[in-house]
Amino acid sequence: MNLSKSKYCQGVQCLKILWLDKNMPEIKQDTVKDSVLDTGSEVGELARNLFGRHINISFQIDLSKMIEETKKVIDENENVIITEASFSYQNHFCSVDILKKNGNSYEIYEVKSSTKVEDIYLEDISYQVYVLRKCGYSITKASIVYLNSDYERVGDLELDKLFKIEDVTKIAFSKQKEVEDKIESIEKIMKKKEEPDIPIGMYCVEPYDCPFFSYCTRNLPEKNVFQIRNMRNSSKFSFYEKGIFKYEDLLKEDINEKYKEQIEYELFDKKDKIEVEDIKTFLDGLTYPLYFLDFETYQQAIPMYDYIKPYMQIPFQYSLHYIEKEGGKLKHKEFLAKEGIDPRRLLAEQLVKDIPLGVCTLAYNMRFEKSVIKNLAGLYKDLEKPLMDIHDNMQDLMIPFKDRKYYNRKMQGSFSIKYVLPALFPNDPSLDYHNLEDVHNGSEAMATFANLVNLEEEERNHLRYRLLKYCELDTYAMVKIWQKLLEVSESEEK
Ligand code: SF4
Numbered sequence: 001m002n003l004s005k006s007k008y009c010q011g012v013q014c015l016k017i018l019w020l021d022k023n024m025p026e027i028k029q030d031t032v033k034d035s036v037l038d039t040g041s042e043v044g045e046l047a048r049n050l051f052g053r054h055i056n057i058s059f060q061i062d063l064s065k066m067i068e069e070t071k072k073v074i075d076e077n078e079n080v081i082i083t084e085a086s087f088s089y090q091n092h093f094c095s096v097d098i099l100k101k102n103g104n105s106y107e108i109y110e111v112k113s114s115t116k117v118e119d120i121y122l123e124d125i126s127y128q129v130y131v132l133r134k135c136g137y138s139i140t141k142a143s144i145v146y147l148n149s150d151y152e153r154v155g156d157l158e159l160d161k162l163f164k165i166e167d168v169t170k171i172a173f174s175k176q177k178e179v180e181d182k183i184e185s186i187e188k189i190m191k192k193k194e195e196p197d198i199p200i201g202m203y204c205v206e207p208y209d210c211p212f213f214s215y216c217t218r219n220l221p222e223k224n225v226f227q228i229r230n231m232r233n234s235s236k237f238s239f240y241e242k243g244i245f246k247y248e249d250l251l252k253e254d255i256n257e258k259y260k261e262q263i264e265y266e267l268f269d270k271k272d273k274i275e276v277e278d279i280k281t282f283l284d285g286l287t288y289p290l291y292f293l294d295f296e297t298y299q300q301a302i303p304m305y306d307y308i309k310p311y312m313q314i315p316f317q318y319s320l321h322y323i324e325k326e327g328g329k330l331k332h333k334e335f336l337a338k339e340g341i342d343p344r345r346l347l348a349e350q351l352v353k354d355i356p357l358g359v360c361t362l363a364y365n366m367r368f369e370k371s372v373i374k375n376l377a378g379l380y381k382d383l384e385k386p387l388m389d390i391h392d393n394m395q396d397l398m399i400p401f402k403d404r405k406y407y408n409r410k411m412q413g414s415f416s417i418k419y420v421l422p423a424l425f426p427n428d429p430s431l432d433y434h435n436l437e438d439v440h441n442g443s444e445a446m447a448t449f450a451n452l453v454n455l456e457e458e459e460r461n462h463l464r465y466r467l468l469k470y471c472e473l474d475t476y477a478m479v480k481i482w483q484k485l486l487e488v489s490e491s492e493e494k
Pocket of ligand 1: 013014015016017020198199200201203204205210211212213214216
């Protein structure tokens with residue numbers, strides 16, 4: 001089989017992706033995380049129940065067996081719902097997530113774990129309509145099934161509210177000529193021996209980050225426009241298309257001061273920028289006792305507990321370092337929820353015990369911590385007062401870095417703690433996330449916690465310990481950053 005739904009969509013994004021994937025698969029870089037794939041299949045399986053009784057065509061390596069089985073079910077049933085119904089026309093294969101047969105007419109439902117209908121989904125379903133029509137089936141409806149971000153679970157899951165269905169029949173029908181042309185282009189390019197000459201463009205990052213981007217930009221200088229932090233992709237490609245991609249050339253352009261600063265620091269190896277007065281003003285706004293808080297959260301595409309919406313941030317862990325008075329000892333508290341239960345109530349109760357009323361709490365990028373606390377306060381009215389007290393007294397340790405009051409070239413234009421920390425402490429192994437085991441970043445923490453429920457006790461305990469160590473490092477890193485700010489502000493005073 002030559003083509004599938006996903007390959008067709010890759011071809012729509014850029015024909016060269018398919019060619020490289022076939023001829024040079026070893027240079028591909030991972031861009032899709034396993035947890036994302038898992039979410040997709042979980043949502044797909046649940047959506048099948050929207051349609052009641054159905055017959056599933058199980059996956060087989062030999063796709064022709066799936067096609068034969070599909071034909072048999074279709075032939076034997078006047079009206080039937082089939083999941084993973086599989087078809088092929090001239091080696092262009094597709095499995096339909098949900099196919100509804102009503103006599104001689106057929107409806108296609110493509111399930112997505114997203115909360116909106118992306119343009120690329122229309123390409124996907126148009127390809128399915130094309131294959132089925134070419135196989136001789138009369139398609140009367142094509143729809144996308146996706147998650148309703150406004151749905152909040154209360155009691156049993158209500159599938160008809162959790163999912164939305166958008167009828168895209170007209171669009172899919174109007175794209176049939178485009179599909180035919182695209183398939184022709186794909187076939188042509190796949191026959192080529194030599195690598196297709198396709199320049200980079202916005203399609204390298206939309207709708208998905210291309211796994212071959214490093215390869216296709218390998219001839220650019222090491223420092224180039226694609227490394228400018230926070231510049232819009234459209235601006236980056238616009239500069240690139242005008243031949244302006246070297247740092248030296250970008251400096252001559254009318255660009256934002258922060259982009260210029262990033263370039264100048266990296267090109268000219270400038271000394272650290274430390275605006276002492278502003279740093280002092282920031283530090284003067286902090287009072288003892290001083291708390292350093294960091295949450296870990298995870299998301300569920302399908303809400304498992306009450307008062308949760310699809311993809312809502314659910315806190316399951318926090319780390320809290322604190323210093324009671326100037327020159328006082330650094331102390332630590334932490335919370336990690338038991339797996340398999342709604343973690344929020346116990347976490348909120350523990351949090352308000354651990355942080356006294358009226359104290360200053362620092363977070364790094366506090367918008368996130370504040371939104372988590374506000375959600376908890378909205379949910380548990382009896383804890384609203386102490387939770388909102390933490391919320392209202394929170395300060396953001398990111399500010400001096402976001403405002404570039406403290407900057408050096410190693411931050412590479414970023415104010416994220418994952419850049420700021422190694423830039424301030426380049427040779428401190430105790431602050432190096434690479435030296436942690438199993439859990440090194442927020443995504444891994446999220447996936448690890450979500451999977452704990454499936455593990456044997458020994459492994460579960462080991463990973464719980466690793467989660468604690470990871471989160472502890474997050475707030476310890478904040479303490480070190482705060483101390484560094486104190487140090488640079490004091491050294492200037494002497
Ligand atoms: S990086 Fe861009 S040009 Fe290269 S294969 Fe990917 S999408 Fe195509």
